[in-house]
Amino acid sequence: xxxxxxxxxxxxxxxxxxxxxxxxxxxxxxxxxxxxxxxxxxxxxxxxxxxxxxxxxxxxxxxxxxxxxxxxxxxxxxxxxxxxxxxxxxxxxxxxxxxxxxxxxxxxxxxxxxxxxxxxxxxxxxxxxxxxxxxxxxxxxxxxxxxxxxxxxxxxxxxxxxxxxxxxxxxxxxxxxxxxxxxxxxxxxxxxxxxxxxxxxxxxxxxxxxxxxxxxxxxxxxxxxxxxxxxxxxxxxxxxxxxxxxxxxxxxxxxxxxxxxxxxxxxxxxxxxxxxxxxxxxxxxxxxxxxxxxxxxxxxxxxxxxxxxxxxxxxxxxxxxxxxxxxxxxxxxxxxxxxxxxxxxxxxxxxxxxxxxxxxxxxx
Amino acid sequence: xxxxxxxxxxxxxxxxxxxxxxxxxxxxxxxxxxxxxxxxxxxxxxxxxxxxxxxxxxxxxxxxxxxxxxxxxxxxxxxxxxxxxxxxxxxxxxxxxxxxxxxxxxxxxxxxxxxxxxxxxxxxxxxxxxxxxxxxxxxxxxxxxxxxxxxxxxxxxxxxxxxxxxxxxxxxxxxxxxxxxxxxxxxxxxxxxxxxxxxxxxxxxxxxxxxxxxxxxxxxxxxxxxxxxxxxxxxxxxxxxxxxxxxxxxxxxxxxxxxxxxxxxxxxxxxxxxxxxxxxxxxxxxxxxxxxxxxxxxxxxxxxxxxxxxxxx
Numbered sequence: 001x002x003x004x005x006x007x008x009x010x011x012x013x014x015x016x017x018x019x020x021x022x023x024x025x026x027x028x029x030x031x032x033x034x035x036x037x038x039x040x041x042x043x044x045x046x047x048x049x050x051x052x053x054x055x056x057x058x059x060x061x062x063x064x065x066x067x068x069x070x071x072x073x074x075x076x077x078x079x080x081x082x083x084x085x086x087x088x089x090x091x092x093x094x095x096x097x098x099x100x101x102x103x104x105x106x107x108x109x110x111x112x113x114x115x116x117x118x119x120x121x122x123x124x125x126x127x128x129x130x131x132x133x134x135x136x137x138x139x140x141x142x143x144x145x146x147x148x149x150x151x152x153x154x155x156x157x158x159x160x161x162x163x164x165x166x167x168x169x170x171x172x173x174x175x176x177x178x179x180x181x182x183x184x185x186x187x188x189x190x191x192x193x194x195x196x197x198x199x200x201x202x203x204x205x206x207x208x209x210x211x212x213x214x215x216x217x218x219x220x221x222x223x224x225x226x227x228x229x230x231x232x233x234x235x236x237x238x239x240x241x242x243x244x245x246x247x248x249x250x251x252x253x254x255x256x257x258x259x260x261x262x263x264x265x266x267x268x269x270x271x272x273x274x275x276x277x278x279x280x281x282x283x284x285x286x287x288x289x290x291x292x293x294x295x296x297x298x299x300x301x302x303x304x305x306x307x308x309x310x311x312x313x314x315x316x317x318x319x320x321x322x323x324x325x326x327x328x329x330x331x332x333x334x335x336x337x338x339x340x341x342x343x344x345x346x347x348x349x350x351x352x353x354x355x356x357x358x359x360x361x362x363x364x
Numbered sequence: 365x366x367x368x369x370x371x372x373x374x375x376x377x378x379x380x381x382x383x384x385x386x387x388x389x390x391x392x393x394x395x396x397x398x399x400x401x402x403x404x405x406x407x408x409x410x411x412x413x414x415x416x417x418x419x420x421x422x423x424x425x426x427x428x429x430x431x432x433x434x435x436x437x438x439x440x441x442x443x444x445x446x447x448x449x450x451x452x453x454x455x456x457x458x459x460x461x462x463x464x465x466x467x468x469x470x471x472x473x474x475x476x477x478x479x480x481x482x483x484x485x486x487x488x489x490x491x492x493x494x495x496x497x498x499x500x501x502x503x504x505x506x507x508x509x510x511x512x513x514x515x516x517x518x519x520x521x522x523x524x525x526x527x528x529x530x531x532x533x534x535x536x537x538x539x540x541x542x543x544x545x546x547x548x549x550x551x552x553x554x555x556x557x558x559x560x561x562x563x564x565x566x567x568x569x570x571x572x573x574x575x576x577x578x579x580x581x582x583x584x585x586x587x588x589x590x591x592x593x594x595x596x597x598x599x600x601x602x603x604x605x606x607x608x609x610x611x612x613x614x615x616x617x618x619x620x621x622x623x624x625x626x627x628x629x630x631x632x633x634x635x636x637x638x639x640x641x642x643x644x645x646x647x648x649x650x651x652x653x654x655x656x657x658x659x660x661x662x663x664x665x666x667x668x669x670x671x672x673x674x675x676x677x
Contacts, residue, residue, distance in 0.1 A: 005674060138649065143656050148649075149652065153645070156642045159638040159642035163639070286466075324474075324476035324586075334466040335452065339452050339456050339458060
């Protein structure tokens with residue numbers, strides 16, 4: 001008996017939807033077993049991580065707050081991933097975006113009016129784009145792999161942040177903590193929109209999900225991005241310019257990461273400190289793959305990853321699992337989704353070996 | 365600037381270079397076989413925590429031998445974690461960039477989980493290889509005053525260079541990386557060779573990680589490799605996939621990483637310390653651009669780098 005893989009003519013739609021769900025369920029099952037084996041209450045740890053934030057309504061605002069930046073960043077990354085352009089430095093663009101927005105805020109300390117926050121958001125988007133422009137330039141001009149350059153720039157961005165919050169932008173009334181002064185009321189977005197639990201970032205995420213859905217499924221641009229990724233030669237023949245795709249996807253994903261950064265700073269933190277980089281830029285890569293690069297999928301996957309963030313903290317206090325637990329579950333989901341990718345593209349056939357009679361005689 | 369200061373700085377350079385040299389040497393073999401494993405950072409951290417834990421727990425019984433057992437365990441742990449990556453990319457044909465990243469994220473999480481109970485502990489480190497009158501000599505310690513892992517790392521670079529360029533097995537490995545289909549059709553087991561290369565790369569990354577937790581600072585801290593795994597990846601590209609240039613490049617990055625520590629003492633304090641901390645990463649990006657301008661013959665990426673190969677389809 002042996003196994004043979006047959007390439008599907010078109011990717012299986014059923015598998016595209018079934019495998020992410022299966023990945024989450026498998027992670028829960030395997031996670032429970034592993035944590036039981038290393039001496040924790042495994043099923044309880046899984047329940048608190050994956051179920052509690054969903055059933056306990058007082059956790060919903062927290063989940064939505066964490067989902068918003070993940071979804072916004074992952075929407076941008078998914079576009080690039082479709083073209084096989086790997087921006088894995090969204091964390092850096094997220095940081096620089098927030099810093100650019102904060103820079104506008106500190107330059108206009110006395111300004112009033114809603115335009116202040118709009119200007120900060122615009123600066124955040126531009127900041128993220130500018131940080132992503134470096135890898136785009138190096139890739140199109142010098143063929144430098146964007147995988148490495150985007151990543152290296154995360155570490156540079158971390159030092160820029162470190163420098164600004166402990167030097168020029170340090171809060172003079174901050175008891176020497178490395179943090180900026182708080183934003184003024186005109187520079188702040190509300191935690192949640194008037195009277196509801198819904199954070200402003202989530203509204204932005206919902207709108208952008210729809211925008212990206214139209215962009216990827218209903219526009220020539222979305223088609224050109226997919227073609228560049230799937231068949232570079234055909235794309236060139238069809239007149240789709242590869243370096244324009246590099247530029248546009250990196251600009252869009254960088255801008256989205258910057259937007260997520262300034263939204264987080266202005267609606268949740270109200271200032272920027274050393275703890276600002278929280279790994280959303282890296283987790284968004286998992287969101288992008290778990291959502292199978294589809295905007296609707298990314299939206300749902302963002303909610304699931306946000307649940308594991310919130311639930312991970314619950315499990316930490318209730319079952320006393322270490323803080324790294326959520327990260328391990330997130331990596332397991334990514335492993336499962338990548339492993340199951342083969343089921344989308346190939347049909348797995350289990351064949352019985354034919355009995356070993358000499359075929360040559362039969363012909364003779 | 366005294367000669368003593370200079371020797372101090374050199375010794376530091378050799379120290380910070382060793383882990384990235386080990387990890388990059390392993391990755392060189394992996395990439396020569398046509399596979400891109402971005403998970404170095406994760407494998408290094410798993411090696412770091414394993415090496416520390418094994419040394420810590422066997423120390424009371426084994427004494428001086430405990431660090432050796434720790435390093436071997438770190439190598440095995442690195443190789444074992446790399447197999448997770450190998451099954452996905454080789455047998456299941458998954459995307460190598462995403463899978464390598466998954467390995468990095470997984471390694472960061474797993475190492476923090478294992479290491480949670482070891483924070484704040486200290487392990488005994490290696491003795492120097494050479495006798496005290498050489499290793500402790502104020503001048504000659506720059507050559508003889510290191511832990512065994514430093515010499516092991518140098519040995520591995522030369523061994524890998526010799527293996528890739530002077531042996532039949534190395535030629536086959538390169539053939540698999542340059543043209544998997546041809547190698548397969550003349551009967552070489554492409555994926556078996558790649559499995560072996562990935563395991564070797566994982567083992568060296570694990571040992572490189574152990575250097576952090578057992579030599580540089582003999583204690584465990586979360587994410588203590590601090591992004592050096594990514595520098596090692598850039599180093600492989602920078603080297604043009606050649607062992608000789610890998611060695612030179614590693615020391616170049618070692619100097620840059622040391623600048624942060626010595627910037628104040630050597631009068632470079634007019635720039636903020638964060639600038640020097642970011643320096644290796646800025647240099648890596650610049651270096652990648654520079655080498656693409658000055659393309660040297662034979663320094664191109666293996667042709668099949670990053671491409672999955674599924675023979676039974």
